Structure formats: C-alpha cells, structure tokens
Amino acid sequence: MTASPVTRSRTGARVERLPLSRFTTLGVGGEAEVWFVGTHEQLAEAMEAPYRVLGGGSNLVVADEGVPERVIRLTGPFAEADLVPDPALSDPPTVVTGWVGGGMPLPGLIRRLQKLGLGNLEGTVGIPAQVGGAVWMNAGTRFGEMFDGLHTLELVTPQGVRQVTPLDLDWGYRRSGIPRGHVVTRVRLKLRSSTPEEVRARMDLADQARKGQPKMKTPGCAFKNPGGVSAGKLIDEAGLKGTRIGNAMIAPEHGNFIVNLGGASSADVHALLNLIRERVGVPLELEYELWPEEG
Ligand code: FAD
Ligand code: EPU
Numbered sequence: 001m002t003a004s005p006v007t008r009s010r011t012g013a014r015v016e017r018l019p020l021s022r023f024t025t026l027g028v029g030g031e032a033e034v035w036f037v038g039t040h041e042q043l044a045e046a047m048e049a050p051y052r053v054l055g056g057g058s059n060l061v062v063a064d065e066g067v068p069e070r071v072i073r074l075t076g077p078f079a080e081a082d083l084v085p086d087p088a089l090s091d092p093p094t095v096v097t098g099w100v101g102g103g104m105p106l107p108g109l110i111r112r113l114q115k116l117g118l119g120n121l122e123g124t125v126g127i128p129a130q131v132g133g134a135v136w137m138n139a140g141t142r143f144g145e146m147f148d149g150l151h152t153l154e155l156v157t158p159q160g161v162r163q164v165t166p167l168d169l170d171w172g173y174r175r176s177g178i179p180r181g182h183v184v185t186r187v188r189l190k191l192r193s194s195t196p197e198e199v200r201a202r203m204d205l206a207d208q209a210r211k212g213q214p215k216m217k218t219p220g221c222a223f224k225n226p227g228g229v230s231a232g233k234l235i236d237e238a239g240l241k242g243t244r245i246g247n248a249m250i251a252p253e254h255g256n257f258i259v260n261l262g263g264a265s266s267a268d269v270h271a272l273l274n275l276i277r278e279r280v281g282v283p284l285e286l287e288y289e290l291w292p293e294e295g
Pocket of ligand 2: 140141142143209210212219220221222223224225229230231232233235236241253254255256287
C-alpha cells in the first residue's frame with residue numbers, strides 16, 4: 001500500500017487523504033480529504049469548498065465509503081488553551097478565562113481545570129470529545145453540561161467570524177443551537193473559583209455514573225433520552241442488549257451503546273440502529289451523527 005501524499009494548501013494547511021476510522025472512537029469510516037487548519041486564514045481557505053468539521057470523532061458513524069467533502073480538523077493554536085483569568089471579565093468567584101481552542105481535547109482541559117480548582121465543567125468528565133464538538137452538541141451528563149461553563153463563543157462561517165454568548169443561542173439538552181457549518185474555533189470559559197479537592201469530588205460523582213458503560217470502541221449513546229427517560233433502559237426492556245449484527249453489537253452493559261467488536265462496518269451499525277427503532281415502542285431521536293446523513 002502506498003502512503004497518501006501530504007500536500008500544503010495555498011495558505012499552508014496540511015492536506016491529506018486519510019481513513020476517518022483513525023479519527024473516530026468507533027473505529028469505522030472510509031477515506032476523506034482531511035484539512036488540518038491552525039489559523040483563521042487556513043480555515044477560510046478550507047471553507048471555500050463543501051466541508052464537514054471533525055472534532056474528537058466521538059459521536060460519529062462515518063460510512064465505509066468515506067465522505068466526498070473536505071474534513072476540517074482544528075490544530076495548532078486552535079488546540080491550545082489560555083486558562084489565565086481575564087481580569088476585565090472576571091468577578092470572583094466567577095472566573096472568565098482567555099481563549100480555549102475548539103480543537104483542544106476536552107479530557108485534558110477538565111484535568112487542568114481540576115488542578116486549578118476551577119469548577120462548572122467537571123460534570124463533563126469522561127467525555128472523549130474536543131472542546132468544539134462538545135460545545136456543538138452541548139455534551140454533558142446529569143452532573144453538568146458544556147453550556148454551564150461558557151462565556152463567549154467564536155464561530156466561523158464562510159461569511160466571516162462572529163462572537164456570540166450563550167444568550168444568543170437556543171441551547172438545551174444535547175443541543176447548542178449553533179447552525180451546522182459554523183465552526184466553533186475558540187471559547188472563553190466562565191468558571192467558578194473553588195478548590196482542587198472540591199472539583200475532584202464532583203468529578204468522582206460523574207465518573208461513578210459511568211461504571212455501567214462499556215469500555216470497547218463506541219461513539220457513546222446512540223439515541224437521546226426521550227422525555228428524560230433513559231433510552232438505554234427502553235432498549236434493554238425491548239430485550240435487545242447483546243444483539244449482534246456483523247461485527248457491531250448493542251452493548252451487554254448498556255442498551256444505548258453500540259460497540260465495534262473488531263472490523264465492524266457502518267452498515268452493521270446502521271442495521272442495529274434500525275432494529276432498535278423498530279423494536280422500541282417510543283420514537284427515538286438519534287444522538288449519533290451519521291456521515292453522510294440518512295435519506
Ligand atoms: P465529533 O464526534 O467529531 O462531531 C460531532 C458533531 O460536532 C459533528 O456534527 C461535527 O461536525 C461537530 N463538530 C465537531 N467539532 C466542531 C467544531 N469545532 N465546531 C463546530 N462543529 C463541530 N456525550 C455526552 O453528551 N455525554 C456523555 O456522557 C458522553 N459520553 C460518551 C462516552 C464515550 C465513551 C463516547 C465515545 C462518547 C460519549 N459521548 C457523550 C458522545 C460524544 O463524546 C459527544 O457527543 C461529543 O460532544 C462529541 O464531540 P466530538 O468533538 O467528538 O465531535
Ligand atoms: N438502565 C437500564 N438498562 C440499560 C441502561 C440503563 O436499566 O441498559 C437504567 C439504569 O440502571 C439507570 C437508568 O437506566 O437506572 C439511567 O441509566 P444511566 O445512569 O446509564 O444514564 P442514561 O440516561 O442511560 C445518560 C447519558 C449518558 C451519560 C450518562 C451518565 C443520554 C442519552 N445518555 O445515560 O451520555 O454518560 O447519563 O450521566 O443522555 C452520551 O450522551 O453519549 C452518553 C453516554
């Protein structure tokens with residue numbers, strides 16, 4: 001097999017054809033042209049043709065055929081965090097940080113905030129996302145969600161850059177209200193000054209709630225909880241835990257997780273999603289993002 005050539009775009013972005021299975025926590029997905037962008041100029045160039053935005057790949061089911069659009073990945077300064085409080089915006093105990101890049105891995109950020117004794121985002125511990133993807137989904141748990149700790153968001157579209165606050169967005173459970181195609185490049189965090197011990201204790205509670213989740217390759221929960229009821233419980237009650245199609249399986253540990261047993265195809269995962277929809281008596285809204293979309 002020959003390695004795909006790495007090229008540089010006009011503005012210096014690294015461009016490479018790569019299997020997206022390398023970037024998804026499910027470990028499934030065919031090839032696409034990946035643009036690694038580290039500046040606003042490179043991002044603007046990447047947006048000159050149809051594109052998709054890739055974060056931590058922890059909510060994605062990508063087709064084995066890959067996707068035809070450019071896939072944008074934030075790197076360099078977009079993956080760094082300035083956690084120094086901004087004195088002009090902070091009013092103790094509320095601390096507003098400098099800019100945190102959308103490409104920053106969320107688990108690393110949560111660890112750093114804990115050491116600094118800064119709270120508000122500790123309920124998101126264990127979510128293997130990037131900051132931008134977690135903001136885009138308003139990822140969270142019953143112990144807290146991303147919008148608990150956001151002050152300002154920088155969004156980039158082909159039309160330009162704008163800054164918004166949570167008040168400008170119609171956000172809610174697993175929903176940010178940010179239109180598709182807007183890239184979350186950076187955010188300022190709004191945190192609460194506490195102690196490392198207190199933040200750690202709240203993280204431990206959120207961690208504890210994950211004990212029953214599978215440890216295999218997965219994109220997390222497949223469906224949103226309808227009306228606050230656990231979709232996992234509904235799938236469990238339908239007797240579907242442990243059901244296997246091809247090399248994908250509904251996790252025996254938790255009904256709302258689909259896992260890759262090794263060599264699963266996107267078709268295996270789609271077949272399980274359809275089976276769940278047929279068998280569970282309540283309409284379920286997908287939490288996974290399908291690339292390309294259904295229909
Ligand atoms: P991706 O999966 O890469 O992309 C998801 C969507 O976000 C896509 O539409 C993509 O275009 C968009 N996106 C990504 N980055 C950006 C950006 N910078 N700007 C704009 N749009 C962007 N989720 C929860 O909410 N709570 C949980 O407790 C939880 N637990 C999980 C546990 C495991 C083991 C796994 C694998 C997943 C879990 N998830 C959970 C699901 C997942 O982590 C979240 O949905 C997360 O928000 C996905 O972020 P990501 O960066 O991986 O985005
Ligand atoms: N349950 C079952 N069978 C199952 C799964 C769950 O009976 O197969 C029961 C549990 O015993 C418990 C209740 O359902 O009594 C709730 O289960 P759990 O605590 O696992 O929470 P959940 O509602 O199923 C949600 C989130 C998770 C998050 C956990 C922990 C959604 C869709 N899921 O799951 O988020 O990690 O709470 O806070 O909101 C994700 O979104 O990808 C995700 C993993």
